Amino acid sequence: MADIQAxxxxxxxxxxxxxxxxxxxxxxxxxxxxxxPEAWSTCNVLLLSPDAPPAAKLFAAQTFRSKVTYDLHQVDPSNLLPLRDTLVTALERYQSGPKTIITQLCLALSGLALQLPAWDNALQSIVETFGANPATVPVLLQFLTILPEEVSGNTRIPVTDDEYRERSTKLLSDNSEQVLELLSMYLQATGVTHAVQSQIFDCLRSWLVAGEIDMPAFGKSPLLAFAFEALASEELFDSAVDVVCEMIHETQEIDDNMPVIELIVPRVIALKSRLEDQKDDPEKIRGYAKIFAEAGETYRLLILQHTDTFYPIVEAIGQCSAYPDLDIVPITFPFWMRLAQTIGKKTTISPLFGEAYKVLMGVVIRHLHFPPDLTSMTGQEADNFRSFRHVMGDTLKDCCLVLGADACLLSAYGLITMALSRGPQSTSWQEIEAPLFAMRSMGAEVDVMDNTAVPKIMDLIPSLPIHPRVRYAALLIISRYTEWINRHPDYIAYQLQYISAGFEDPDPEVSAAAGQALKYLCQDCKQHLIEFLPTLHNFLTTTGTKLAQDDRRQVYEAIAYVISAMSMEKAAESLRTFSLDILTQIHVISSKSTAVTKQELKEVGYGLENLEVMLHVVGPFGDQLPAACQNSCQEAWSIFDTFISKFAFDYDTSERATRVLRHGITLFGQSALSVASSVLSRMVTSFEATGFSSFLWISGKFVGRFGHESDLVLRNAFQNLYERATNKVVSLLQSKDPRDIPDVLEDYVQLLLQLIRMAPDVFFQSSAFPLAFRATMAALTLIHSDLVFASLDLFRDILTHESLTPSSSPPPKFPIYSSAIKAVMDKEGFEFVGYMLSGLVGDFPEDSTAVVVTIFRAVALLWSTQLVAWLPPILQHLPPSSAPNQVKQQFLLDVTNSLNTAQYDKVKYSILTLHRASRKARDRRRVTPLNQV
Known part of the structure; x- marks a missing residue:
């Protein structure tokens, strides 16, 4: 009673x-x-108690289902059949509902049947118990519906593959014929209700989905005809649609199922007339679309081989594709895609298919039309429609596969010219925009050597109406056709003019499209655009200042592509020209004696973004810098040094400046060594002042690039960086929770990784090492995958360092490194192992287990005595919800035995076993009572 009250x-x-x-x-x-274990008896009492609250009864039923899945080992084998009887009795008690409890009990009985070979006639016994009384038939149908779903789908039930094959055959395959007969009998029973008939169809679908119905036998059953007849019933329509789709799907082995297919196809074709009769009922059309699409996909080879017989299915799918409800139309798209792919492999096909795809293309372009009044759509509706247009664009590519890209493009071109011929007063912008969008979608299928359709399109663009949506669509066509333009450079000049006009359009989407068009034009036609570079520079210095930053950045990116195509010397000169514009802007604001406004700083930030994108695209020049860049590194750093010293406290500015410095390392390569010490000094000073992680991030990049250098000044800069950065991080951790500074910790750990790998002399010999070790342990407490992986990598590098491996002639500094590592582990080992095991059974990323095993083995090898003493109190503090007590006890026993017998490799299996058990416990708790009740 105490348990029940609690x-x-x-x-x-x-x-x-x-x-x-x-x-x-x-x-x-x-x-x-x-x-x-007590839950079994407690829930049994609650479930059978008439006075228990409804929530308690439902929880009891759910608990039985859960325990049958996970905890059947808690039941003595002699009590398993009585447990079955208990569940059956409860099911009898709740035959009138609630349905939620019936469902949970059926799930529990299904899981028990799979694990209990002694219950030899499981399905038959349930049929005998519930099948004779009309009042209990719904309970039987619920069990029969759930059984194949649970047996096939609940992978958490602990049975071996052999046991599963044997029991699933016994439960499902051996009984499928009986189930068909049973369902047929109930469906034809006198007085059967629509509710029961719907249950019968749900049950039939469940067995079909599980693949347990023998289709030749099904063809002889009255259920096939009943399913099609039920489509005329309002109450049974949805269930019948699902069954018909599944029976079609189950006949996909064409040769084996031809007799059944010959029964199904005429009935499917007979439904075609209902598309017109019931066109005002979208839900009915949706159901028929599912049936026709399933038939089309399953029988597409038959459609091609016996077109006269099967073509009505194609026509019906075409009608569904043309339906105005755009929620229904995409049901048909997979069919058109797969049919097109199959047709593409054939040498000859019926002309009917060409006609079908011509009609489909016209249908899709009509669907692409925006509504006459855009304000009639909500923001979400507009976003959904735009997304769906791209899906329809994929179907246009399928049309190209069948008809050829030229024919499709010319068809869309014809729609535009026809609309234009009627004059502006009689033509809506939607009639122009939709075919343009179609041309853009089909651009990926265009042959870059085409001289038929694409020239017509390119010649058409300048004459299009000046409407934002039309101009937007035309600019994106230019973006998509730039590879073709590269082969036809005569079009470049006027495409640039059209793009330039797009930047002047007040509509921000149009100017964004112009930026994209310029980027791709410069990317794909860069060799041809070198001569236009002065024009582009002039454009930036005049019109460029008026552009929104996103558009301006795209222009800089476009120009960088052109620069990347130039000879090295000319590229260096051009890059210097464009960079100096931005560097001058930075220098001016750094030298300003009066206060800098937010807008001024924002504009400089934009300049940094533009410089970053240019450097990224142009990339490194190589080991030997061109003459134009010989002194650029020192000049640029002197400007940045002053700028950062003045504006380090602005977060966005710091982020952008350090990203530019990152590309500067790439661009200047070895030449950046001359400023590396100065850069590191400025970065650590700025980090101390601000706590911004970007300064640590860029410092790590410099250490990674120049860590192998032996220059004494640079090594001192590394040590200075290491110690001051560590002191700052430790200071932050004293005033902040680790979860408040994950970015700082991640960039700090990445810096430490560079130091241990590139400069171990600095890393291990510094007084900062113990502090760094402890700070990195704090990072293990965060649910942050990248940070945890980096921290584990660092600990692995420390605890598996070569200096810890005995050697007859170790390098001179290895004893120092080894001594430092051992001193830290002697002090921090207990807490460190606690963090490792807490993370392993807690929130460490799934893929981190291998690194944890490596670290744990290293600890077991070198600190085995301490580990035996550390583990009991550590394990005691691990929550039972993540590591059950029995699992912890077994882990301690396994590790202790491995250490006592010096079989350190066996530690791996102990860790893996603990991890698996913990994952199982956590997976179970994800289906929480809170979500169930």
Whole structure:
């Protein structure tokens, strides 16, 4: 009774809308209760007690389902059949509902049947218990519906592959014929209700989905005809659609199922007339579209081989594609795609298919039309429609596959010229825009050597109406056709004019499209655009200042592509020209004696973004810098040094400046060595002052690039950086929770990784090493995959360092390194192992287990005595919800045995076993009582 009262008390929490802590505590208690052996008897009492609250009864039923899945080992084998009887008795008790409890009990019985070979006639016994009384037939149908779903789908049930094959055959395959007969009998029974008929169809679908129905036998069953007849019933329509789709799908082995297919196809074709009869009922059309699309996909080879017989299915799918409800139309798209792919492999096809895809293309272009009044669409509707247009664009590519890209493009071109011929007063912008969008979608299929359709399109663009949506679509066509333009450079000049006009359009989407068009034009036609570079520079210095930053950045990116195509010397001169514009802007604001406004700083930030994108595209010149760049590194750094010293406290500015410095390392390469020490000094000073992680990030990049250098000044700069950065991080951790500074910790750990790999003399010999070790342990407490991986990599590098491996002639500094590592582990090892195991059974990323094993083996090898003493109190503090007590005890025993016998490799299997058990426990708790009740 105490257990029942405690359970009822915990469940009552959910009815009171309490605080989050109370909810979490109650939920945790209920989870722990579900795991306990006592839950079996407690839930049995609750389930059969007439006075128990409804929520308690449902929880009891759910607990039985959960325990049958996870905890059947808690039941003595002699009590397994009585457990079955208990569940059957409960099912009899709840035959009138609620349905939620019936469902949970059926799930529990299905899971039990799979694990209980002694229950030899499981399905037959349930049929005998519930099948004779009309009042209990719905319970039987629910069980028969759930059984194949649970047997096929619940992968958490602990049975071996051999056991599964044997029991699933016994439960499902051996009984499928009986189930068909049973369902046929109930469907034809006198007085059968629509509710029961719907259950019958749901059950039939479940067995079809599980692949347990023999289709030749099904063809002889009256259920096939009943399914099609039920499509005329309002109450049964949805269930019948699902069954018909599944029976079609199950006949995909054409040769084996031809007799059944010959029964199905005429019935499917007979439905075609209903598309017109019921065109005003979208839900009915949706159902028929599913059936026709399934038939089309399953029988597409038959459609091609016996076109006269099967073509009505294609026509019906075409009607569904043309339906005005755009939620229904995409049901047909997979059919058109797969049919096109199949047709593409054929040498000859019926002209009917060409006609079908011509009609389809016209249909899709009509669907592409925006509504006459755009304000009639909500923001979400407009976004959904734009997304769907791209899906329809994929179907246009399928049309190209069948008809050829030229024919499709010319067809879309014809729609535009026809609309234009009627004059502006009689033509809507939608009539122009939709075919343009289609041309853009089909651009990927265009032959770059085409001289038929694409020239007509290119000649058409300048004459298009000046409407934002039309201009937007035309600019994106230019973006898509730039590879073709590269082969036809005569078009470049006037395309540039059209793009330039796009930048002047007040509509921000049009100017963004112009930026994209210029970027791709310069990327694909860069060799031809070198002569236009002065024009582009002039454009930037005049019109460029008026552009929105996103558009301006795209222009800089476009120009960088052109620069990348130039000879090295000319490229260097051009890059210097464009960079100096930005560097001058930075120098001016750094030298300003009066206060700098937010807008001025924002504009400089934009300049940094533009410089970053240019450097990224142009990339490095190589080991030998061109003459134009010989002194650029020192000149540029002197400007940045002053700028950062003045504006380091502005977060966005710091981020942008350090990203530019990153590309500067790439561009200047070895030449950047001359400023490396100065850069590191400025970065660590700025980090101390601001705590911004970007300064650590760029410092790590410099260490990674120049860490192998032996220059004494640079090595001192590394040490200075290491010690001051560590002191700052430690200071931050004293005033902030680690989860408040994940970016700082991640960039700090990445810096440490560069130091240990490139400059171990600095890393291990510094007084900062113990502090760095402890700071990195704090990072292990965060749910942040990249940071945890980096931290584990660092600990692996420390604890598996070569200096710890005995050697007859170790390098001179290895004893120093080894001594430093051992001193840190002697002091921090207990807490460190605690973090490792907490993370392993907690929130470490799934892929981190291999690194944890490596680290743990290293600890076991070198600190085995300490580890034996550390583990008991560490394991005691691991939560039972993540590591059950029995699992922890076994882990301790396994590790201790491995250490006592010096079989350190076996530690790996102990870790893996603990991890698997923990994952299983956590997976189970994800289906929480809080979500169930």
């Amino acid at each position: 359970l009822l008390s915990a469940l009552s929490v959910f009815t009171r809308a309490p605080d989050k802590t109370s909810l979490e505590n109650a939920n945790s208690w209920l989870q722990d209760f579900q795991h306990s």
